[in-house]
Amino acid sequence: MPLTLGLLLSLSFVVSLAALAFLIWAISNRQITVDQGDAETIFRDGEQGHIDNQGTEHGDAKMRYHFDPVRAGIDAVSARPVIVLLGTATVWLVLGSIFGVMASLKLHWPDWLNQSAPLTFGRMRTLHLNLVIYGWLSLSGLATVMWITPRIFHVPLKSPRLVLVGAVLWNIAVALGGLAIASGWTDGEEWLEIPWQIDMLLAVAGACFIAPLVRTTRARDVHHIYVSGWYFLAAILWFPVLFVVANIPGLHSGVEEATVNWWFAHNVLGLWLTPLGVGTAYYLIPKIIGRPIYSYAVSLLGFWGLALFYSQVGIHHLIGGPVPTWVVTLSVVHSVMMFLPVIAVAINQHVTVAQNLWALKESVPLRFISFGALMYTMASFQGSIEALRSVNSITHFTHYTVAHAHLGAYAFVSLVMFGSAYYILPRATGRAFPWPGLLKLHFWLVVIGFGIYFFSLTIGGVLQGLSMLDATRPFSESVELMKPYLEARSVGGTLMTFGHLVFALNLLGLAFYASTRAQNTVAAE
Amino acid sequence: MARKSKHSRPDEAFEPYEEHAGVPMPVNWVAIALTIWGTAMLYDTGESVQESLQDRAEDSDVVAQSVPDEGTLLFGANCATCHQPDGRGLRDAVPPLAGSEIVAAGPDIVSRILLRGIDGPLTVVGQDFDGHMPSFDSALNDAEIAELASYVTTRWADTTEATAQTSEEVASLRAEIGDRGSFGGGAELAMMISSLPDQPPMPARSHVQAGDQAARDLVFAGRDQVWSCASCHGDLGQGDESTPRLAGLPGAYIVKQLQNFREGTRENESMQLVVQGLSDPEMTALGAYYTDLRVPSTARPVLSGDLKRGEQLALQGDWSIGVPACFTCHGPSGFGVAPNFPGLSAQHAPYLAAQLANWVGGQRHNDALGLMAQISEALSTQDRRAVADYLASLPPVPAGGASMARMETQDDQ
Numbered sequence: 054m055p056l057t058l059g060l061l062l063s064l065s066f067v068v069s070l071a072a073l074a075f076l077i078w079a080i081s082n083r084q085i086t087v088d089q090g091d092a093e094t095i096f097r098d099g100e101q102g103h104i105d106n107q108g109t110e111h112g113d114a115k116m117r118y119h120f121d122p123v124r125a126g127i128d129a130v131s132a133r134p135v136i137v138l139l140g141t142a143t144v145w146l147v148l149g150s151i152f153g154v155m156a157s158l159k160l161h162w163p164d165w166l167n168q169s170a171p172l173t174f175g176r177m178r179t180l181h182l183n184l185v186i187y188g189w190l191s192l193s194g195l196a197t198v199m200w201i202t203p204r205i206f207h208v209p210l211k212s213p214r215l216v217l218v219g220a221v222l223w224n225i226a227v228a229l230g231g232l233a234i235a236s237g238w239t240d241g242e243e244w245l246e247i248p249w250q251i252d253m254l255l256a257v258a259g260a261c262f263i264a265p266l267v268r269t270t271r272a273r274d275v276h277h278i279y280v281s282g283w284y285f286l287a288a289i290l291w292f293p294v295l296f297v298v299a300n301i302p303g304l305h306s307g308v309e310e311a312t313v314n315w316w317f318a319h320n321v322l323g324l325w326l327t328p329l330g331v332g333t334a335y336y337l338i339p340k341i342i343g344r345p346i347y348s349y350a351v352s353l354l355g356f357w358g359l360a361l362f363y364s365q366v367g368i369h370h371l372i373g374g375p376v377p378t379w380v381v382t383l384s385v386v387h388s389v390m391m392f393l394p395v396i397a398v399a400i401n402q403h404v405t406v407a408q409n410l411w412a413l414k415e416s417v418p419l420r421f422i423s424f425g426a427l428m429y430t431m432a433s434f435q436g437s438i439e440a441l442r443s444v445n446s447i448t449h450f451t452h453y454t455v456a457h458a459h460l461g462a463y464a465f466v467s468l469v470m471f472g473s474a475y476y477i478l479p480r481a482t483g484r485a486f487p488w489p490g491l492l493k494l495h496f497w498l499v500v501i502g503f504g505i506y507f508f509s510l511t512i513g514g515v516l517q518g519l520s521m522l523d524a525t526r527p528f529s530e531s532v533e534l535m536k537p538y539l540e541a542r543s544v545g546g547t548l549m550t551f552g553h554l555v556f557a558l559n560l561l562g563l564a565f566y567a568s569t570r571a572q573n574t575v576a577a578e
Numbered sequence: 579m580a581r582k583s584k585h586s587r588p589d590e591a592f593e594p595y596e597e598h599a600g601v602p603m604p605v606n607w608v609a610i611a612l613t614i615w616g617t618a619m620l621y622d623t624g625e626s627v628q629e630s631l632q633d634r635a636e637d638s639d640v641v642a643q644s645v646p647d648e649g650t651l652l653f654g655a656n657c658a659t660c661h662q663p664d665g666r667g668l669r670d671a672v673p674p675l676a677g678s679e680i681v682a683a684g685p686d687i688v689s690r691i692l693l694r695g696i697d698g699p700l701t702v703v704g705q706d707f708d709g710h711m712p713s714f715d716s717a718l719n720d721a722e723i724a725e726l727a728s729y730v731t732t733r734w735a736d737t738t739e740a741t742a743q744t745s746e747e748v749a750s751l752r753a754e755i756g757d758r759g760s761f762g763g764g765a766e767l768a769m770m771i772s773s774l775p776d777q778p779p780m781p782a783r784s785h786v787q788a789g790d791q792a793a794r795d796l797v798f799a800g801r802d803q804v805w806s807c808a809s810c811h812g813d814l815g816q817g818d819e820s821t822p823r824l825a826g827l828p829g830a831y832i833v834k835q836l837q838n839f840r841e842g843t844r845e846n847e848s849m850q851l852v853v854q855g856l857s858d859p860e861m862t863a864l865g866a867y868y869t870d871l872r873v874p875s876t877a878r879p880v881l882s883g884d885l886k887r888g889e890q891l892a893l894q895g896d897w898s899i900g901v902p903a904c905f906t907c908h909g910p911s912g913f914g915v916a917p918n919f920p921g922l923s924a925q926h927a928p929y930l931a932a933q934l935a936n937w938v939g940g941q942r943h944n945d946a947l948g949l950m951a952q953i954s955e956a957l958s959t960q961d962r963r964a965v966a967d968y969l970a971s972l973p974p975v976p977a978g979g980a981s982m983a984r985m986e987t988q989d990d991q
Contacts, residue, residue, distance in 0.1 A: 073609065077609065081600065118592065335594070339595070345597050346597070348598065348600065350601050378626075378627060386616040393612060
């Protein structure tokens, strides 16, 4: 067999498999465990003086895992950067979802607002995508990372001012990127539309986030790194590589450029947003419920499974394209291998929630987060199946893919971020949300809105795909049959956007109307 | 409300941690199953890639070895439908190759004729013909032309001179000829071949500027909602992709289609809008205009259809699925039979495949006796692609054939 790039890539599959086999062997032979000594370390590092706050039958276990971040002065340092990041993220969320609804409406009202170029579908949709990815999801994810990382490492955030500088630069870059896209100046590749000149500013801003996190990690006061830490640290190291490689102008061209494009676009979801979301859920689910997660060994499997298999996944977007069969097949195989880490995360997170369903009733943040975690499982399973050639040939180039993208980026990551914002902000500001009912309204608006959105596009997408594959039906039929589904999508999208306005209102309420009464009792809200 | 819960409220200072449960066995099983599946999938792709590489190597071996029968195959596929397998031609219609003075002039002339085609009267072996030889310039490559020229001269030229032609020679001929168009009948051939008997004179070509001014205005400028024909069908009616080639189609056929668009027996959003603004005399003028146009083929097999299967359907049909040969009705080499059967050769493959699909889907139901609907129904999607690709690979309707069709139409009226 000639030595080809395909062979080399397949070798990466073999290496990943070998690594996975070794990992499973090591776990089953207890090569990797947190031994009693580690646990003692955590215990000693914790604030021993607070053990007396415990008063339950779980006392023994709980006493060992006990640490008061407020006492240690950790939250006070992270509070300002986190509030700034979350606040600006919310602005982008509202703007981004308004553009999203407008783009959605244009699909069934094609003549609406088409007088000027910035208001046309091509630019509206692109604005929506870039604002929610780089504005809302990245910033809210970073806010959560800035909040949780110091807590699990038991040290205050290093260089918090640098984070503020980064936040300002990042927001300027996103705003400039949005203006560039609206004026028609883009790099012309999906997910990479922001011109590379502005990307440089994003990269500088990103460095301002990464340096403090790395410094915080190096100064950590714990021996064992909790699973959220792995995901966060991996994400902040993976994303810069992805972002810089994909954005360097002139480095790739032609088919290669398309390959790199989808490698990037899919990895933004899998190696940036996913670890942020999964890491956040891993911290906040047990934190809010007050019970540990099921298994350290399973967390290892989940994390390394993602790390080993995800990076090749994106090329399944090019099934049928002029890309070597090897590359696509490898990507299909890697996509399906993603079942493994997803099952692992599902076991760890859902078991803990399922055993403590009472907490869902009490805590709205937990409701957001565990719904999001559940959607991670769904989106990943769906994604693995969608990557198969037989399924992909129907669903690709249809609205089905759009529904799937929103299942991952919205129902999973965004909902986890809503929950995390609702959990973090009262603690960061020392205030309580003035209108608790609006939190629930937010939850139901986005969940119902998303349900309508997802099911209409999924069903419509399959019908559209089948219609396009049937040569005896004219193309226009595949467009016409989508109309009711597209209208339903607009309804769903509008409900979600109302939810976001309620979210923004809650944040405004917290800033201007909230009493500064003690918040430490509200683990729930 | 939270305080009333019977569950202990978590303490703010609780720190999340992981318990030490092992990996559940089913997860390991899933891991093993996925590994096996993934390896098998990659191995399988490797196998099929190897196989296709081998196939390709074998194919190129066949070409390289240049099997003695290659010329016979090419002749059978490209020439025999008109010139007949024995090269005797058809009396009054197709000149013979056997005994022909032109073939006797050697492979160089045969190659030139294959590349340019003939358009005009000529005399062969004492008989007069109205020459309609198509140009194979777009349909055959250098090696195939060389092979055919050698085959024809070796078989029928009564000569002892060299009869072999190489593809390099054909390539230089092709460069020399450029876009000079068809030979102007026997008269022009006689200028190159001194040994030819007397040839009839070439009649003055009037159709180059043919078509009345009104038709030309419609074709190039359009009018209100009748946008110009050329804007989609090309300035020479050559068409593209799913827009059909109109050049050389029977005029009556074009008129019938325009009327069908108006009646709604043939559906197409653009054309249905356009025909609303066309009067009957204008339709006739447009039909007459396009039937006279000649333009080299711009069609290519682009649908990855199986050309062998396409050739089988076009030449023999497939009685196991009840499909007659295309050429039974659409004429030898798919040149069309005026006024009802349009030429298919050199038609764009995406258009042909789409029409076959439209007969099935009911967007087109303007065929007499439901002939085409029945045939299209019997064809699979692959068959439709195969036959469309094959027809696209053929040389275009020969020059002059269409004007005959027009005359017949006028006689009818």
